[in-house]
Amino acid sequence: MSVASQYYPNEPTVPVVQTSAIPGPESVKGLEALGKVFDARPAYFLADYEKSLGNYIVDADGNSYLDLYAQIASIALGYNNPKLIEAAKSPEMIRALVDRPALGNFPSRDLEPILKKILKFAPKGQDKVWSGLSGADANELAFKAAFMYYRSKERGYHKEFSTEENTSVMRNAEPGSPHLAVLSFKKAFHGRLFASGSVTCSKPIHKLDFPAFEWPHAEYPHYQYPLAENEAANRAEDDRCLKIVEDLIKSWSIPVAALIIEPIQSEGGDNHASKYFLQALRDLTSKLGVVYIIDEVQTGVGATGKAWCHEWADIQPPVDLVTFSKKFQSAGYFFHDTLFVPNKPYRQFNTWCGEPARMIIAGAIAQEVQEKNLLEQCSRVGDYLFAKLEALRSKYPQKFQRLRGQSRGTFIAWDLPTGAERDALLKSLKLNGCNVGGCAELSVRLRPTLTFEEKHADIFIEALAKSVSEL
Amino acid sequence: MSVASQYYPNEPTVPVVQTSAIPGPESVKGLEALGKVFDARPAYFLADYEKSLGNYIVDADGNSYLDLYAQIASIALGYNNPKLIEAAKSPEMIRALVDRPALGNFPSRDLEPILKKILKFAPKGQDKVWSGLSGADANELAFKAAFMYYRSKERGYHKEFSTEENTSVMRNAEPGSPHLAVLSFKKAFHGRLFASGSVTCSKPIHKLDFPAFEWPHAEYPHYQYPLAENEAANRAEDDRCLKIVEDLIKSWSIPVAALIIEPIQSEGGDNHASKYFLQALRDLTSKLGVVYIIDEVQTGVGATGKAWCHEWADIQPPVDLVTFSKKFQSAGYFFHDTLFVPNKPYRQFNTWCGEPARMIIAGAIAQEVQEKNLLEQCSRVGDYLFAKLEALRSKYPQKFQRLRGQSRGTFIAWDLPTGAERDALLKSLKLNGCNVGGCAELSVRLRPTLTFEEKHADIFIEALAKSVSEL
Structure with missing residues (x-):
């Protein structure tokens, strides 16, 4: 029996959309009421999570969609997963919710076993973890770790802070508050707080009117597809971008302490980075003494067929910090070098040092992915889905440009000729029963759960063929 | 029957400390193991939340302490509260944990009722809320709201962004990424991320080695105690500090878009601001077009005898944004002016737009505080406790300097002559069965739960008298 059938014996077998517009009348009514106390403008519909199951999300009108967006890529195992319900009802969970500890000062007896479960799922080469609350938070905590590490290399790990550092820092001035930068990439998305916002560079609307640190953005390689037919051009593109990274690190007015990169830029358009590029960044950052941070917030937890996407690149020696959130529900960063443990x-530190309720969920997700071999399944289903998309591309080459994600599980995307056509396709897909997201201006991105199987792919492909033919 | 007895019929009647040192041997062993996967250095002991109950926290050695620190002021109703356990077991909670929605794009049917419960607890004058994940996050989200508001007043709320703004922001440069500041106060604590870290100014260790925005810190009034005997001097102190605030806003090299203040600086030493001072800041910020933010992360949710501490000052017109976290478990900011809803x-926005599991807990806490009249109880118990501390102060004036928090519920603090004596007192109190925290260099701060009653105060006072006599 398939994993989805084991988890969800009553999962719908087809989507059902019974309203002529989305959102339907009940959603519209509900969103109007919600809009009085919350910013409901970005809502696609009002969801009914009681009725949602497995790969199907249900809305307030009873429409049931096959979900290939999964809460902006953050549902790992499907809706109302029985194993997560078990975890949610456990005594550890009740305690975590009711007696939320300040984990730094008064850690719980429950903490060590939970962290061990999370660490069993750590990327190759990483064996330590620090906990945060969201992707933005995880990245900013990683920046703090990187800045401390960078300065402690300059100062000496065990050296005391100088009087000048201790006094200037209280004025937000050097040397206590040093001018240091994090280098990121154009079209990157790493969050929307102030430091994470400064490394984010995908759309103006994320950042307008907010002060930012004057940190540099290098260029992320933009490949020609199919990859196998464009090896030389893409290698040249990698080298062009690497040169820009190196030049920026060497010439930026503020010393670059760290570099952060998504192995696949997701919000920014599903731009993939090659193994060669990611390895070359390791060589370069090692040479120049820059901390190397991989942001796996969207790419992590299995959807590419590896637990963590950058494991495809087998970077050696391993990168310094790997951040996570979204599908793992808990957030934070993995690391391995003990010098990233601050000297004091x-x-x-902060009051809560993470969210134990979400750590328990993360532990349960990790265990399920491992026990149910969901990485293998995701690779297999992704290959199946990709082949079907290839076939559609042969038929509609204009509507399936730059098809990306071959051999990367279900982490698949392609471009439409215009933003208007992309938006029309997403809208039509909903009416045809599939909830799918876009990214950047032209791309469709597929982000189903890890319980998405061939039978779901068939339903999606059928709806997609219909929508594309109607475009 | 008292509220504590209703909630906790089996609450211990006295603390029991059976190890000669704290942490005891079982805690030491557990923390050593935990230290291999987590920074366990700040831990006082390893806690056993299964056995903790009401106002008593139990550690791995079976020591049971009367808890006046309550997870750095973030437990509202006591350990294993039956009403919160009920909320934790509710179907809404299971859904929130298992099917965590991206609340902006796919809001749940459960969301509106939860937000309404939270809003019933909003500070006077505020009727809207936006959700975050922690105190630092809440403050930074409030800064974003303030910056958008400030710039939209300059630009015109409905005016489109210029091409120059849309392009410069992608380089982290003006005018899209404007140079704007938030003014805070010396000794303030507002969090430890990068913008929240820039307004935090209590201890160097929170900030060293991290880049900061060049934002100004004004002076927070430092009063003479008892307040009733020092009215003229304290009024002069208020005026001195107000002058500094005004001068900084008018002269700082970067335009000051917002001001953030704690009504009582907590981490920074339990420094209180007078009604006069907080109202004068409203007048000044209105006059100078600066957004007024009150940080109620530590002071909020009842411990001062009001739902929100700044309600004591009855500021008119109401402040612009009020941030919360800690004892409310959910985080975010309240507001009332619709112009703080961004024009687009x-x-x-972010993936999750808050944590629905914690919103459910917040709703349950709000309901309990209201139904059980816990504000009145906290005021009454606080007065009782303060009178007992006054009596101890008469006996040991050197050990109870600047006793603060009269008529502010149980939000009470005082100073020891030296940091070493303060630390010795806290250590001795633990051995005498009371878990108590410090703040700044010299202060003891009391932060019991809202279910702390006269009987608990008696136990604490007895332990305190013993510890002080042994100092």
Whole structure:
């Protein structure tokens, strides 16, 4: 029996859309009421999570969609997963919710076993973890770790802070508050707070009117597809971008302490980075003494067929920090070098030091992915889905440009000729029973759960063929 | 029957400490193991939340302490509260944990009722809320709201962004990424990310080695105690500090878009601001077009005898934004002016837009505080406790300097002559069965739950008298 059937014996077998417009009348009514207390403008519909199951999300009108967006790529195992319900009802969970500990000062007896479960799922080469609350938070905590590490290499790990550092920092001035930068890439998305916002560079609307640090953005390689037919051009593109990275690090007015990159830029358009590029960044950052951070917030937890996408590149020696959130529900960063443990306590610290309720969910997700072999399944289903998309591309080459994600599980995307056509396709897909997201201006991105199977792919492909033919 | 007895018929009647040192041997062993996967250096002991109950926290050695620190002021109703356990077991909670929605794009039917419960608890004058994940996150989200508001007043709320803004922002440069500041106060604590870190100014260890925005810190009034005997001097102190605030706003090299203040600086030493001072800041910020933000992360949710501490000052017109976290478990900011709703969607936005599991807990806490009249109880118990501390102060004036928090519920603090004596007192109190926290260099701060009653105060006072006599 398939994993989805084991989890969800009553999962719908087809989507059902019974309203002529989306959102339907009940959603519209509900969103109008919600809009009085919340910003409901970005809502696609009002969801009914009681009725949602497995790969199907149900809305307030009873429409049931096959979900290939999965809460902006953050549902790992499907809706109302029985194993997660078990975790949610466990005594550890009740305690975590009711007696939320300040994990730094008064850690719970429950903490060590939970962290061990999470660490069993750590990327190759990483064996330590620090916990945060969201992708933005995870990245900013990683920046703090990187800045402390960078300065402690300059100062000496065990050296005390100088009086000048201790006084200037209280004025937000050097040397206590040093001018240091994090280098990121154009079209990157790493979050929307102020430091994470400064490395984010995908759309103006994310950042307008907010002060930012004057940090540099290099160029992320833009490949020609299919990859196999464009090897030389793409290698040249990698080298062009690497040169820009190196030049920026060497010439930027503020010392570059860290570099952060998504192995696949997701919000920014599903731009993939090659193994060669990601490895060359390791060589370069090692040479120049820059901390190497991989942002796996959207790419992590299995959807590419590896637990963590950058494992495809087998970077050696391993990168310094790997951040996570979304599908793992818990957030934070993995690391391996003990020098990233700050030289004193209370430097990487806050009241809660993470969310134990979400750590328990993360532990349960990790265990399920491992026990049910969901990485293998995702690779297999992704290959199946990709082949079907290839076939559609042969038929409609204009509507399936730059098809991306071959051999990367279900982490698949392609471009439409215009933003208007992309938007029309997404809208039509909903009416045909499939909830799918876009990214950047032209792309469709597929982000189903890890319980998405061939039978779901068939339903999606059928709806897609219909929508594309109607475009 | 008292509220504590209703909630906790089996609450211990006295603390029991059976190890000669704290942490005891089982805690030491557990923390050593935990230290291999987590920064356990700041831990006081390893806690056993299964056995903790009401106002008593139990550690791995079976020591049971009367808890006046309550997870750094973030437990509202006591450990294993039956009403919160009920909320934790509710179907809404299971859904929130298992099917965590992207609340902006796919809001749940459960969301509106939860937000309404939270809004019933909003500070006077505020009727809207936006959700975040922690105190630091809440403050940074409030900064984003303030910056958008400030710039939209300059630009015109409905005016489109210019091409120059849309392009410069992608380089982190003006005018799209404007140079704007938030003014805060010396000794303030507002969080430890990069913007929240820039307004935090209590201890160097929170900030060293991290880049900061060049934002100004004004002076927070430092009063003479008892307040009733020092009215003229304290009024002069208020005026001195107000002058500094005004001068900084008018002269700072970067335009000051917002001001953030704690009504009582907590981490920074339990420094209180007078009604006069907080109202004068409203007058000043209105006059100078600066957004007024009150940080109620530590002071909120009842511990001062009001739902929100700044309600004591009855500021008119109401402040612009009020941030919360900690004891409310959910985080975010309250507001009332619709111009703080950004002119376009996706400007105040992120994947999750808050944590529905914690919103459910917040709703349950709000309901309990209201139904059980816990504000009145906290005021009454606080007065009782304060009188007992006054009596101890008469006996040991050197050990109870600047006793603060009269008529502010149980939100009470005082100073020891030296940091070493303060630390010794906290250590001795633990051995005498009371878990108590410090703040700044010299202060003891009391932060019990809202179910702390006269009987608990008696136990604490007895332990305190013993510890002080042994100092």
